[in-house]
Amino acid sequence: MITTVTLNAAIDKTYFVDGFELGRVSRASRMISYPGGKGVNVARVAYLLGGPVRATGFVGGSNGSYIERQLEQQGIANDFVRVEGESRLCLNIIDPVNGRSTELLEQGPEIEEAQAAAMKHKIRELAAQSKIVTLSGSLPKGLPASFYAELIAIVRAEGAMAxxxxxxxxxxxxxxxxxxxIKPNEDEVEKILGKKLERVEDVYSSVYQLMRDGIRCVVVSLGAEGSVAGYDGIVYRIHAPRIEAVNTVGCGDSFVAGMAVALERGDSIQQALKLATATGTANALMPEAGNVRLEDVSLFLEQVRIETIA
Incomplete structure (x- = not known):
């Protein structure tokens, strides 16, 4: 099983506004609303790919009830920890004229100590039933920056991959x-390692360093240029198919879903990287985050190129 963790779950609303400008009244030609947050996106895409998945995290209020209800209607098993306050709203305004996307993200509810303890217990329980546990997105108010590290320790103790x-x-x-x-982008790798990445060769060396530091699989996103991945001491350059993107929000979550589904079923790392890249690319053709068409995934799967660096 794959367990996805979203500590700051949301209702994602995407508005399509032609010629969107700040400081004036705008009318949306279309609006899409669905359960969101990075881990929820991972769960939805993993489910579409046929993976056995369960979503967990924190939810609160009527927004939280909407998230649970919608996931159930979509066929996605879930087991959330309830908290006081309202789960957040995240707005994405897409201008079809110029292709630009503007996001407005609420902070979400504040988590109390007892609720944090309940989440640790929930993760221990679900990790014991899972092969993979994905931990995605921002931490809500009230949780220390070390909280993911605490959850990773629990996941590893139960024998699952975090x-x-x-x-x-x-x-x-x-x-x-x-x-x-881990799946950082170039800016995040620079913060982790404290050095600038000016050439793709710098990305390669950074991936090697992170693997030497004990991370078995490192994927550095290069946006439309694909990614660089390292696994068990070998570095790969992944070239993604070229497309005209509709909405890039959720592509990283879809990539994680593809990796999780492939590795959960025992695929090789090359097969996993291909499926992850094809799935992330397919998401970019959808108006909403965390959604793919299987026919798009199949098409792009044949177009992903992977070269072994060393």
Missing amino acids: FLDASGDALVQGIQAKPFL
Whole structure:
């Protein structure tokens, strides 16, 4: 089983506004609403790919009830910890005229000590039933930057693989607990290692260093240029298919879902990277984050190129 953890779950609303400008009244031509947060996106895409998945995290209020209800209607098993306050709203305004995306993200509810303890217990329980546990997104108010590291230690103690997709201090401290996989971008790698990455060769050397530091699988996102990945001491350059993106929000989450599904079923690392890249690319063709068409995934799977660096 794959367990996805979203500590700051949300309702994602995407508005399509032609010629969107700040400081004036705008009318949306279309609006899409769905459960969100990075881990929820991972769960939805993993489910679409046929992976056995369960979503957990914190939810609160009527927004939290909406998240649970919608996931159940989509067929996605979930087991959340309830908290006081309202789960957040995250707005994405897409201008189809110029292709620009503007995001407005609420902070979400504040987590109390007892609720944090309940989440640790929940993770221990679900990790014992899982092969992979993905930990994605921002930490809500009330949780220390070390919280992901604490959860990773629990996941590893139960024999599951921890995937960490976070940023800032939560990522830096989470790495200290040695998750199985991390998926930073170039800016995040610079913060982790304290050095500039000016050439792709610098990315290669950084991936080697992170593997030497105890991270078995490192994937550095290069956006439309694909990614650089390291696994068991070998570095790979992954070239993604070229497309005209509709919405890039959720592509990273879809990549994580592809990796999780492939590795959960025992695929090779090359097969996993291909599926992850094809899935992330397919998400970019969808108006909402964390959604793919299987026919797109199959098409792109044949177009992903992987070269072994060393």
